[in-house]
Amino acid sequence: MEAIETILKDCYVLEPNVFGDERGYFLESYNKKQFDALIGKEVNFIQDNESFSSQGVLRGLHFQSGEHAQAKLVRVTQGKVLDVAVDLRTNSPSFLKHISVELSSENKKQLFVPRGFAHGFIVLSETAVFNYKVDNWYNKASEGGIIYNDKTLNIDWVLDKELLTISEKDKVLPTVKELFE
Numbered sequence: 001m002e003a004i005e006t007i008l009k010d011c012y013v014l015e016p017n018v019f020g021d022e023r024g025y026f027l028e029s030y031n032k033k034q035f036d037a038l039i040g041k042e043v044n045f046i047q048d049n050e051s052f053s054s055q056g057v058l059r060g061l062h063f064q065s066g067e068h069a070q071a072k073l074v075r076v077t078q079g080k081v082l083d084v085a086v087d088l089r090t091n092s093p094s095f096l097k098h099i100s101v102e103l104s105s106e107n108k109k110q111l112f113v114p115r116g117f118a119h120g121f122i123v124l125s126e127t128a129v130f131n132y133k134v135d136n137w138y139n140k141a142s143e144g145g146i147i148y149n150d151k152t153l154n155i156d157w158v159l160d161k162e163l164l165t166i167s168e169k170d171k172v173l174p175t176v177k178e179l180f181e
């Protein structure tokens with residue numbers, strides 16, 4: 001496994017070692033000892049999640065606030081998504097900066113999204129299976145988010161607006177300005 005820190009402090013792209021042979025391939029998708037050493041801190045994941053979406057589905061931008069904040073280790077096991085992480089830590093040198101990275105079953109890349117970030121993705125392939133680990137329990141009452149087309153963040157979601165499918169909940173998420181005013 002290799003880890004490259006992104007322009008967002010503490011946010012890493014990880015690439016597993018893939019062992020291919022005539023049967024196919026093997027990889028360790030998560031190894032606590034290696035992962036903690038690569039990112040330089042201990043992260044105790046306690047819940048695995050999976051979502052399935054069709055092309056144009058945009059989930060996010062979401063976070064859980066306060067003591068319920070979640071760090072996430074995300075990957076795609078079928079299809080391709082554009083994954084987006086936004087640093088919402090007001091004391092961070094990368095506050096309100098974001099990164100976008102293509103995660104796919106082909107490139108097998110993973111993204112570590114620390115606590116204090118908003119996270120979302122849009123499905124670029126016909127369908128996608130999105131798998132991720134979180135280090136804190138789901139807590140509906142602490143859920144927050146930022147509207148996907150926020151003007152301050154100005155995220156390029158690649159697909160045309162008319163192709164997007166967004167939940168009713170996500171359509172009414174606040175802007176950055178509303179969140180931090």
Ligand SMILES: Cc1cn([C@H]2C[C@H](O)[C@@H](COP(=O)(O)OP(=O)(O)O[C@H]3O[C@H](C)C(=O)[C@H](O)[C@H]3O)O2)c(=O)[nH]c1=O
Nearest residue numbers: 049051059060062063072119120121137138139167169
């Ligand atoms: C996140 C979550 C959801 N749920 C239930 C709540 C709803 O009845 C249903 C769908 O939830 P939601 O519409 O919030 O699912 P997503 O839009 O995929 O939310 C996720 O999308 C972005 C990409 C994220 O990074 C978060 O992990 C998460 O917010 O699953 C649970 O039971 N447990 C959970 O941990």
